[in-house]
Amino acid sequence: MxxxxxxxxxxxxxxxxxxxxxxxxxxxxxxxxxxxxxxxxxxxxxxxxxxxxxxxxxxxxxxxxxxxxxxxxxxxxxxxxxxxxxxxxxxxxxxxxxxxxxxxxxxxxxxxxxxxxxxxxxxxxxxxxxxxxxxxxxxxxxxxxxxxxxxxxxxxxxxxxxxxxxxxxxNPLQGDMYNHTLLRNLLNLIELNYRSLRLPKDYAALLYITPNHLNALCQEVLGSSAGEVIRNRVLLEAKRLLVIKDYAISEIAYELNFNDNSYFTKFFKKGEGVTPEEFRKKHT
Structure with a gap:
């Protein structure tokens, strides 16, 4: 490839x-x-x-x-x-x-x-x-x-x-080292697990906090829900894979742990506004 x-x-x-x-x-x-x-x-x-x-x-x-x-x-x-x-x-x-x-x-x-x-x-x-x-x-x-x-x-x-x-x-977290550490740990965990863990409750469990606390933290600091933060990382990796190598769409879907191509395409279009093929043509 x-x-x-x-x-x-x-x-x-x-x-x-x-x-x-x-x-x-x-x-x-x-x-x-x-x-x-x-x-x-x-x-x-x-x-x-x-x-x-x-x-x-x-x-x-x-x-x-x-x-x-x-x-x-x-x-x-x-x-x-x-x-x-x-x-x-x-x-x-x-x-x-x-x-x-x-x-x-x-x-x-x-x-x-x-x-x-x-x-x-x-x-x-x-x-x-x-x-x-x-x-x-x-x-x-x-x-x-x-x-x-x-x-x-x-x-x-x-x-x-x-x-x-x-x-x-x-910085909304100025002086709040506990929530600052939580956010950093969340982003690190997403980086390690975004292919397999897609639900906020999974990350809340790893951080030993409630899903509501996690969602409130993401909304306050990042302006997005915890679910959006996770989905955005998956979407970013999809965009990178689309332009890095000549991967087939099915290979990218498999790499990112989607059940089938159509689900991956719907996910990508909802987040980016274009299909994976259209995105690839635009950026290559």
Missing amino acids: SSKVPVIEQCAVSERVQQGVMVEDLASYLARNRNLVFPHRHNFYHLLLFTKGGGKHTIDFEVFDIVPWQIYFMSPGQIHTWSFEGEMDGYVVNFDKGFFTTFLLRPDYIGCFSFFSGLVRDEVFTVKEAEREVIVDTFKRLQTYIRDVDFTRISLLYIFHLLEKQRDIS
């Missing part, structure tokens, strides 16, 4: 990689990777800060207009592409999945940051003016001291905390 959306490895796009991390100015990165304009996935974490330029970029089929001081985060496996306009500048950071694992007591610690949630709505935002100078200064220091891996880890965590703090104003 031929792959339609290739997986890009860090060694193919990064320069001066030091023990799994690269920090580079955007202009140089684009000059070296000028042909990287087709839809692709990464096997590493990727963040990009725009300080100049325009155009559009897409993450998991959601399109964003580029504006100065916009930043986006991507986790391994997400599909994206870009179409830049004018003179581009900013900073790019690529780091491997295990970059923080041995450094932190909690291997999954970066998952606590909202922009590593795997939800596209949390991954793209504008850096507030008060934080811009210190973040750019930190990126410059990172480029200078990139060989000092512990300094790089600490500096990136510092940037992550600054960005998370600036978003807390609109």
Whole structure:
């Protein structure tokens, strides 16, 4: 089966990689990777800060207009592409999945940051003016001291905390660590089990809470019911499979644990507004 959306490895796009991390100015990165304009996935974490330029970029089929001081985060496996306009500048950071694992007591610690949630709505935002100078200064220091891996880890965590703090104003879970942990655990459980577990009550049982509590939490923070959150993850995987390889619709239905093609097609059309075949034609 031929792959339609290739997986890009860090060694193919990064320069001066030091023990799994690269920090580079955007202009140089684009000059070296000028042909990287087709839809692709990464096997590493990727963040990009725009300080100049325009155009559009897409993450998991959601399109964003580029504006100065916009930043986006991507986790391994997400599909994206870009179409830049004018003179581009900013900073790019690529780091491997295990970059923080041995450094932190909690291997999954970066998952606590909202922009590593795997939800596209949390991954793209504008850096507030008060934080811009210190973040750019930190990126410059990172480029200078990139060989000092512990300094790089600490500096990136510092940037992550600054960005998370600036978003807390609109975060309904600010100060509520119990529900914050519940939501993170829910998203992690959905990521592991969305093929086989489709009902909110299944996840509520795994979290030792009531389905009503789970649904109220999702409505408050995500603006969707728990059932919608689960269905949206299944739908996202269906869209990825439709464009990643030449899978038959029946193969995708089987992969996602649907009983038959017609049920899968009805599910997909209800969520996306088009049939799987129409979606594939549009995006390939």
